[in-house]
Amino acid sequence: MHHRTAVRAHRLDFQRVVADGEHRPPDLGGAYLRLVPDDFLRAEAAAAFSYARPVVDGLLEAIALDTPDAVRLLDDKGVAEIGLEALRSAARANLINEPVDRETVCHNGALIHLIAGDSFFVASKALVLPELLRTYLGQEPPADGVLLALPSRHRMAIHWIADEHAVSAVNALASFGLGAYQDAVGDGQLSPRLYWWYQGQVDLDHAHRPGDAAVLHPASSRAAGGHAPAERAGQLRTRQSRRGRRGPGLG
Structure with a gap:
């Protein structure tokens, strides 16, 4: 496109x-x-x-x-x-x-949650991601964050970062995000990019860009003196490399 x-x-x-x-x-x-x-x-x-x-x-x-x-x-x-x-x-x-539909698929061991609907505000639920995760997945956001694709107003895709399967999720979400973005011409395109949501709240006001992913960095985490997302990505990558696998490509 x-x-x-x-x-x-x-x-x-x-x-x-x-x-x-x-x-x-x-x-x-x-x-x-x-x-x-x-x-x-x-x-x-x-x-x-x-x-x-x-x-x-x-x-x-x-x-x-x-x-x-x-x-x-x-x-x-x-x-x-x-x-x-x-x-x-x-x-x-x-x-x-706002109600949405959810479907879960597995890509090379990585669970991808597809959120969709006719509403103009499906992908906007990234702004209230903790509530979305609690309502539709029954869980709190994981410590290592969530990968997001937001290709159009009607669709989003989520992967829970928990283990080395994040590598597969990066590939799957990047492909999905680009394809769905290209398909949404004239129907609410948002972004072809892959995002990393980390300890986020509604106030997602700062972005780093390590590698090919944009990282949502909430002001509240910085003010509280927490780890920056890039540092956290490095920790996750280190843990996974010890298992003989590459990290999720976020650092």
Whole structure:
């Protein structure tokens, strides 16, 4: 997929779902946190969405309003009518409760959890990943984190990093992410990249890029003096190399 084609697809999507000039007070029951590509907003429109924040290389968190007629991003004026914190809190709660479908497949010993649905907010559940894991897998996030592919708004894939099978998961998720991203032209492309979620919360505000993976690094972990994701990846790689296997390719 050529970059210009992808950008053009995002802009068409933006023109379709954002109703310019609409500033009616939103129904908080229809508000959702939403991941969008950082080129989703036209340059001339971006200034009206200054509250949208980057969560990792290439992706922004914004607030969308889901109405019977359309899904649109709220601009600064629409957000100000409610207040950013109150609106974001309601949007986060609605995102947690948004239903999705799940299927688990095995690739060379690695379990891959495929999350999908018709909702515009399936992949946005990466913003509330601990809640997603508890609800659909019945477990807390693992100490070594989770690998993520977020190819489109309707699909995401997850691998629980627990052992040397993370090597197979990297290959599987990278292939899935790129293919699903290319298939989603005009239907909500997000990112072809592979992400590593590590001790993450909603505030995923910093990204390193060791190797071919972007690493979601929460501010809370840095403030608490915890291991940086790259350090943690090195520890995992060292443990796995002692078993005679390569690490997950994250360091």
